[in-house]
Structure formats: structure tokens, C-alpha cells
Amino acid sequence: MSELNEKLNxxxxxxxxxxxxxxxGRKFDELxxxxxxAGILKRADGSCYLEMxxxxxxxxxxxPREVHPRHLQDPSKAVIRYRYNMAPFSVEERKRPxxxxxxxxISKVSREALEAVIxxxxxPRSGIDIFVEVLQAxxxxxxxxxxxxSVALVDAGVPxxxxxxxxxVAKADGVMVLDPMKEEDNYxxxxxPFAFLIRGRKIESIALLQMDGRVTKDELKEAxxxxxxxxxxxxxxxxxxxxxxxxxxxxxxG
Amino acid sequence: MRQIVLPGDLIATNPKVAGxxxxxxxxxxxxxxxxxxxxxxxxVRVIPLKGRYIPSIGDVVVGIVREVSGNGWSVDIYSPYQxxxxxxxxxEVKPNKKPNDILDIGDAIIAKxxxxxxxxxxxxxxxxxxxxxxxxxxxVFINPARVPRVIGKxxxxxxxxKSELGIQIIVGQNGLIWIxxxxxxxxxxxxxxxxxxxxxxxxxxxxxxxxFIKRRKSDVGIE
Numbered sequence: 001m002s003e004l005n006e007k008l009n010x011x012x013x014x015x016x017x018x019x020x021x022x023x024x025g026r027k028f029d030e031l032x033x034x035x036x037x038a039g040i041l042k043r044a045d046g047s048c049y050l051e052m053x054x055x056x057x058x059x060x061x062x063x064p065r066e067v068h069p070r071h072l073q074d075p076s077k078a079v080i081r082y083r084y085n086m087a088p089f090s091v092e093e094r095k096r097p098x099x100x101x102x103x104x105x106i107s108k109v110s111r112e113a114l115e116a117v118i119x120x121x122x123x124p125r126s127g128i129d130i131f132v133e134v135l136q137a138x139x140x141x142x143x144x145x146x147x148x149x150s151v152a153l154v155d156a157g158v159p160x161x162x163x164x165x166x167x168x169v170a171k172a173d174g175v176m177v178l179d180p181m182k183e184e185d186n187y188x189x190x191x192x193p194f195a196f197l198i199r200g201r202k203i204e205s206i207a208l209l210q211m212d213g214r215v216t217k218d219e220l221k222e223a224x225x226x227x228x229x230x231x232x233x234x235x236x237x238x239x240x241x242x243x244x245x246x247x248x249x250x251x252x253x254g
Numbered sequence: 255m256r257q258i259v260l261p262g263d264l265i266a267t268n269p270k271v272a273g274x275x276x277x278x279x280x281x282x283x284x285x286x287x288x289x290x291x292x293x294x295x296x297x298v299r300v301i302p303l304k305g306r307y308i309p310s311i312g313d314v315v316v317g318i319v320r321e322v323s324g325n326g327w328s329v330d331i332y333s334p335y336q337x338x339x340x341x342x343x344x345x346e347v348k349p350n351k352k353p354n355d356i357l358d359i360g361d362a363i364i365a366k367x368x369x370x371x372x373x374x375x376x377x378x379x380x381x382x383x384x385x386x387x388x389x390x391x392x393x394v395f396i397n398p399a400r401v402p403r404v405i406g407k408x409x410x411x412x413x414x415x416k417s418e419l420g421i422q423i424i425v426g427q428n429g430l431i432w433i434x435x436x437x438x439x440x441x442x443x444x445x446x447x448x449x450x451x452x453x454x455x456x457x458x459x460x461x462x463x464x465x466f467i468k469r470r471k472s473d474v475g476i477e
Binding site: 045046063066124154156159160198199200201 | 287306374
């Protein structure tokens with residue numbers, strides 16, 4: 001027991017907030033650097049490469065296509081399969097390859113977030129497969145994956161109600177901070193990933209909301225405000241990435 | 255140039271004008287796919303830039319036979335749904351011939367979509383004069399969203415290719431195009447189709463394709 005207390009004390013020793021700046025010099029409502037590129041995989045119907053701070057993820061979308069095994073088919077709508085997978089080299093300590101409890105859960109909640117926007121009923125008996133590989137992880141990889149998957153789905157020409165944009169908010173040293181990096185996630189008090197459905201340049205609804213740790217009602221409201229602001233910034237970048245691919249296609253050819 | 259729209263972009267406020275590639279919710283029209291906006295006073299639609307082929311009745315398609323059974327053939331038409339060609343819809347069927355003597359696995363065919371039931375079971379027919387088994391020529395695969403451009407306005411582009419090169423072309427709505435004729439001319443035709451696919455939504459495409467064919471013809475040395 002004393003050992004555990006010692007560990008807890010050690011945890012609290014790390015200072016995350018310095019005045020109005022964070023450990024890496026960002027402001028409380030500042031995102032990490034984001035780089036998005038659409039259509040990077042030739043064999044996939046839609047794909048996306050995304051960097052969000054030190055996170056690096058690649059998403060690929062296949063379909064709508066036939067579903068195998070057959071018994072998974074749904075005669076009234078398309079089935080959506082989402083696979084979140086971390087590469088063994090994506091974290092400091094080698095991760096054992098293959099699905100684990102955590103990645104199965106993330107795949108499930110992310111799939112449910114995307115199911116809310118994809119117009120499944122247009123493709124009965126078919127399936128849409130989404131694969132997202134985490135090549136490098138640094139907190140908030142599920143949000144990075146959802147952002148990448150959303151761009152890849154648009155790139156694949158899948159009909160959707162809108163775009164999914166995802167962002168996390170953490171509580172570090174008692175302050176709500178946007179888009180936490182690893183230290184804030186590990187040593188902070190709470191971590192709240194959000195995913196929003198954006199339609200007509202407005203945030204329409206929440207597609208995913210998780211929380212670990214504890215926050216007060218007011219803190220949650222503050223988290224929500226920060227997340228909305230961050231999501232709109234990411235949405236702009238997602239849009240730019242897709243535009244860039246398709247505009248350059250027509251510009252370079254005259 | 256037309257504006258590119260993404261899923262969820264608000265494109266009109268009058269639900270009566272909603273056309274292809276759009277959906278209506280709460281009296282507002284949104285885009286549901288990535289595409290080019292085509293907006294007039296009476297209609298608004300989104301021309302897709304990407305996406306799989308979704309069969310519709312009456313489409314001419316090029317397909318590959320994947321399975322032969324006692325009552326017909328399963329045909330891959332490069333869409334989310336496998337199509338079926340029943341024996342009764344193939345005029346080559348004779349009582350003394352076995353199905354795999356007429357069409358075998360791997361054979362390519364040009365067929366027409368006869369029917370699609372609500373479960374998206376696609377039935378094909380070959381009882382039409384454009385339908386035939388493909389025994390020679392070449393099949394080119396392009397993005398099915400670009401097929402209307404290869405055909406052109408009222409078939410202008412396809413007429414251009416045929417008359418400039420003197421080759422036979424049949425465009426499947428699913429993005430598979432069958433070309434047959436002189437081998438060198440077929441090669442030029444194939445290249446021209448790739449040019450159309452690449453530059454699908456740019457202005458003056460017909461002129462550029464004409465020029466491209468002329469240039470390639472002089473390169474190869476045919477008039």
C-alpha cells in the first residue's frame with residue numbers, strides 16, 4: 001500500500017502548467033500541429049495520412065463491397081467494420097501485436113460514431129471496411145484515427161450526412177486543456193475525447209463522448225467549449241486536405 | 255470551374271430542387287457525397303468524383319464470369335453486388351449445350367441490367383444487340399464516376415474516339431470499357447480514355463482529346 005502511495009505522490013510531482021502555458025509551450029486552447037493528406041494509398045477506395053502532434057495514423061476505406069462471411073450481411077443496410085490497430089513500434093515499450101481489450105473497445109466506439117453519419121441504408125447487403133493503423137502514438141490517437149477515417153470516407157465517395165471531427169480535452173493541474181499530449185494524458189486528472197458531426201459548417205451533434213477521470217459540471221462545460229473550438233479548426237484542415245487533392249487534380253491538367 | 259462540395263455542405267434551402275447526390279433534412283438541402291456542385295434555378299445536384307458503381311435497370315455493363323451453375327452464371331460487375339445471368343436470358347443457350355461450354359469462369363461479357371430486386375439481387379440479360387461475349391479486343395478499367403465524361407454530351411466523346419480511330423468501343427456503366435480494332439489504334443484509344451479519366455472535369459476536354467489522338471497517331475505513323 002505504501003508503495004502505491006509513493007507512486008501516486010510521484011505522479012503528482014510532474015508540473016504540467018506553467019503560468020498560462022503548458023509543458024510544451026502551447027496555450028490552453030491550442031492544438032498540436034496537424035498535417036492531413038488524402039488519397040495516399042493507391043489500392044484503397046479512399047485513404048488518408050494524418051499527423052496530430054506526435055501521433056501518426058493512416059486510414060484506408062474499402063467499399064461498399066460484398067461482405068464475407070455471408071452471414072454478417074444485413075439485408076436492409078450496409079455493415080460497417082472499423083479496425084483500430086496500433087503498430088508494435090508505435091509506443092515506447094513494444095506493444096504486443098494484435099487486438100487487445102483497449103483497441104477492441106476503441107474500434108467499437110469509433111465505429112458507432114461513424115455509423116451515425118454514413119448512409120448505410122443506401123447499400124443493403126454490402127459492407128464498408130475502415131482500417132486505421134496507428135504508426136506512432138502520443139495520446140489522443142483515437143481522435144486522430146477518427147479524423148483520418150472521416151477524410152478517407154469522403155475520399156472514397158461514401159455518402160454521408162456530414163463530417164466527423166474528433167478532439168480530446170484533458171484536465172491537467174486543475175486546468176482544462178485542449179488536445180492533450182502524452183504527459184498531460186498520463187499525469188493529468190481527466191481525459192475526455194469528443195467526436196462531433198459537422199454539417200453545414202456547424203456542429204450538429206455529438207457522435208462520441210468518453211471520459212476517464214473526474215470533472216465537475218462546470219469543467220465539463222468548459223471542456224465542451226474548448227472541444228467545439230478545436231473541432232472547427234480541425235474541420236477546416238480536413239476540408240483543405242480533400243480540396244487540395246481534388247483541386248490539384250484539375251489544376252495541374254489545365 | 256465548378257465548386258467542390260463535401261458531405262454535409264449546405265447547398266440549397268428549397269427542398270423542391272434537391273437532385274442526385276443530395277439529401278433533405280428539416281427543409282434544407284445538403285450534399286451527401288464528395289463532388290462538383292451543379293446548381294441551376296430549378297435543380298441542384300452533386301456530380302460525384304469518386305465512388306463504386308451502383309447498378310440500375312437498363313445499364314449496359316461489362317462483367318467477368320466468376321461462377322457457373324446449373325441455372326446460369328454469376329458475373330462480377332465491379333460493384334458491391336454480384337450479378338446473375340440466368341440461362342433463359344442468354345440467347346446462345348441450346349438444349350444440347352452445357353452452360354460452361356457457352357460461358358466459362360473468367361470469360362468477359364457485355365450485358366444489360368434486366369432487374370434489381372429490393373434486396374439488390376441483380377439480374378442480367380444478353381437479349382440485346384449490344385450484348386455479346388467478349389472473345390477479342392481489350393478491356394480498360396476506369397473510375398465509374400468518370401464514365402459520363404467518356405461518353406460525352408449525347409455521346410459526343412465516344413463518337414469522336416470512334417470516328418478518329420475507326421475502332422469499336424462499348425462503354426460499360428460500371429467503368430469497364432471494351433475496345434476492339436487495329437491494335438495500334440486500340441492502344442491510342444486506351445491512352446485517350448485514361449486522359450479523359452484524368453482530366454474529366456476540365457474545360458475544353460474534347461479539343462484536347464482530339465489533339466492528343468492526332469499527336470499519338472503521327473507518333474505511331476498512322477493517318
